Amino acid sequence: MEEILLLITRHLAGKTSEQEENWLRGWKDSSSVNRQTFEEVKQVWLASYQRDDTAAIHAFQRLDKKMQAHKQQETCIATAGTSPVSKSRRFALIASLTLIFIISGIFYKVYYPSEPVVIKEFTASGQKKEIRLPDGTKILLAPQSELFYPKDFTAEKRVVELQGEAYFEVSKNPHRPFIVRTATLDVQVLGTHFNVNSYKKNSITSVSLMEGKVKVLMAGDDGEEYLLAPGQELSLNKLNHQVYQHEFDQESTTGWMTNTLLIKNEKLGQVAEKISQLYGVKLIFADQATADTRLYARFKNESLLNVLETISATGNIAYRIERNKVYLTLKN
Amino acid sequence: MDINSTDNIIWNHIVDGEEKAFEILFIRYYPGLIRYAKNLLPYPSDEAEDIITDAFFKIWQQRETINIHTSVVSYLFITVRSRIYDFYRAKRMCVPVEDALDHAEPEYLIPDNLLVYKELCMEMEYLISLLPKRTRLIYQMNRNDNITYKDIAVILDISVNSVKTHMYRAISFLKESYYASHNNSGC
Numbered sequence: 001m002e003e004i005l006l007l008i009t010r011h012l013a014g015k016t017s018e019q020e021e022n023w024l025r026g027w028k029d030s031s032s033v034n035r036q037t038f039e040e041v042k043q044v045w046l047a048s049y050q051r052d053d054t055a056a057i058h059a060f061q062r063l064d065k066k067m068q069a070h071k072q073q074e075t076c077i078a079t080a081g082t083s084p085v086s087k088s089r090r091f092a093l094i095a096s097l098t099l100i101f102i103i104s105g106i107f108y109k110v111y112y113p114s115e116p117v118v119i120k121e122f123t124a125s126g127q128k129k130e131i132r133l134p135d136g137t138k139i140l141l142a143p144q145s146e147l148f149y150p151k152d153f154t155a156e157k158r159v160v161e162l163q164g165e166a167y168f169e170v171s172k173n174p175h176r177p178f179i180v181r182t183a184t185l186d187v188q189v190l191g192t193h194f195n196v197n198s199y200k201k202n203s204i205t206s207v208s209l210m211e212g213k214v215k216v217l218m219a220g221d222d223g224e225e226y227l228l229a230p231g232q233e234l235s236l237n238k239l240n241h242q243v244y245q246h247e248f249d250q251e252s253t254t255g256w257m258t259n260t261l262l263i264k265n266e267k268l269g270q271v272a273e274k275i276s277q278l279y280g281v282k283l284i285f286a287d288q289a290t291a292d293t294r295l296y297a298r299f300k301n302e303s304l305l306n307v308l309e310t311i312s313a314t315g316n317i318a319y320r321i322e323r324n325k326v327y328l329t330l331k332n
Numbered sequence: 333m334d335i336n337s338t339d340n341i342i343w344n345h346i347v348d349g350e351e352k353a354f355e356i357l358f359i360r361y362y363p364g365l366i367r368y369a370k371n372l373l374p375y376p377s378d379e380a381e382d383i384i385t386d387a388f389f390k391i392w393q394q395r396e397t398i399n400i401h402t403s404v405v406s407y408l409f410i411t412v413r414s415r416i417y418d419f420y421r422a423k424r425m426c427v428p429v430e431d432a433l434d435h436a437e438p439e440y441l442i443p444d445n446l447l448v449y450k451e452l453c454m455e456m457e458y459l460i461s462l463l464p465k466r467t468r469l470i471y472q473m474n475r476n477d478n479i480t481y482k483d484i485a486v487i488l489d490i491s492v493n494s495v496k497t498h499m500y501r502a503i504s505f506l507k508e509s510y511y512a513s514h515n516n517s518g519c
Binding site: 001002005006009013015040041043044045047048049050051052053055056057059060062063064066067070124284325 | 351355358359362363366378381384385388389392393455456457458459460461471472474475476478480496497499500503504506507510511
């Protein structure tokens with residue numbers, strides 16, 4: 001049996017020889033039990049594929065930046081250290097080399113602004129971080145989020161990259177637009193307070209404006225633009241590319257800043273992500289019915305245990321904690 | 333060369349300095365390397381990403397002098413492992429004895445355990461998380477990263493037969509428990 005199960009998986013992975021293929025075909029056709037076994041292994045094999053390349057793509061972008069920076073350095077060194085020299089002329093050479101370096105340095109600065117130093121800030125689950133940018137902008141980074149920004153902004157614009165969620169209070173400077181870049185859209189600002197939620201694992205990216213004015217530019221070739229007024233939220237569904245513009249509930253949007261968890265007749269499955277960001281646990285539901293349980297609740301600065309106790313009492317749900325996982329199931 | 337090319341073809345292009353080839357290899361094995369690194373690092377840890385990116389950076393710099401005797405994939409995994417050991421040494425921590433895990437009798441999935449989960453319609457992801465650590469690692473290397481039994485054996489320094497035993501245990505447990513849970517509760 002051992003060999004057969006493994007042979008089926010190797011067949012599914014396309015790693016069998018012609019001989020093995022023939023043998024397997026004969027085995028499969030010889031009885032309905034065998035065919036059943038084959039189908040079951042196939043289902044399991046297909047369902048157990050867990051692969052997500054987004055982290056890899058991001059990591060490579062960072063590595064690529066490092067490689068490009070290194071390449072520039074290498075070419076610099078290569079042009080500087082050629083041709084053998086006699087001892088007597090060493091001083092002159094050093095002096096002139098220094099001069100060349102200084103001059104080329106100036107030219108380099110003027111014609112090719114050097115690769116900006118990028119600073120990365122990130123938060124783990126249950127963690128928040130306040131960041132002050134050199135221009136005075138205040139950012140509060142939500143749990144499990146990353147923010148990249150240059151040490152010095154360029155003269156024309158201020159660009160930061162966000163993965164996850166953050167609240168921004170941008171310092172006013174109409175001549176240097178502030179841009180928050182996410183995987184799916186750009187938010188362009190002149191000076192205002194707003195929240196951007198762009199977690200990779202969420203299918204929805206949303207921009208919520210508290211004060212001022214922002215322009216949202218969709219990523220991609222056509223680059224549609226949307227203007228938001230205070231109190232309005234724009235959400236983009238990554239899966240079907242639908243854009244919605246609507247009023248939003250300030251408390252539930254910015255609740256993460258004050259450790260407030262607001263559940264307004266939402267399904268547990270929908271709030272699971274928020275809970276895991278706030279408390280660093282993973283919620284596992286026994287079945288769809290448990291995940292579909294709707295609740296009203298408001299927690300402020302509560303411990304995970306209190307949150308779970310309340311959920312289990314109001315939703316008639318039993319829970320069990322194992323390490324960093326919480327298993328939830330409906331009580332009969 | 334494209335994303336379906338074999339590791340060896342891709343490696344030849346990398347030696348020639350093709351960055352696109354390097355990107356393909358990186359993306360192909362990064363998720364698996366992260367999983368493997370997190371397995372070896374003290375839990376929880378943020379070091380895995382940096383260790384792997386640094387390892388790849390070094391590989392790129394030294395691509396012309398690197399001599400791969402086994403296979404590209406085992407070279408990558410073993411490089412990452414030795415960098416993790418360096419990390420432990422730098423922190424003056426003890427290196428975890430991963431081999432001890434393997435020689436010990438693998439945890440058996442007791443029939444009683446299966447009954448407990450029978451009533452639940454379980455997600456495959458959850459079932460995979462129930463596998464013993466080592467079995468899970470091996471199953472995921474084979475399933476998600478398409479690494480052959482032979483290369484897994486080289487990377488983990490165990491026999492091919494041992495890899496097969498883990499694979500068999502994984503697939504039969506997943507099959508049994510998946511169908512036990514799905515047939516009984518009608519989902």
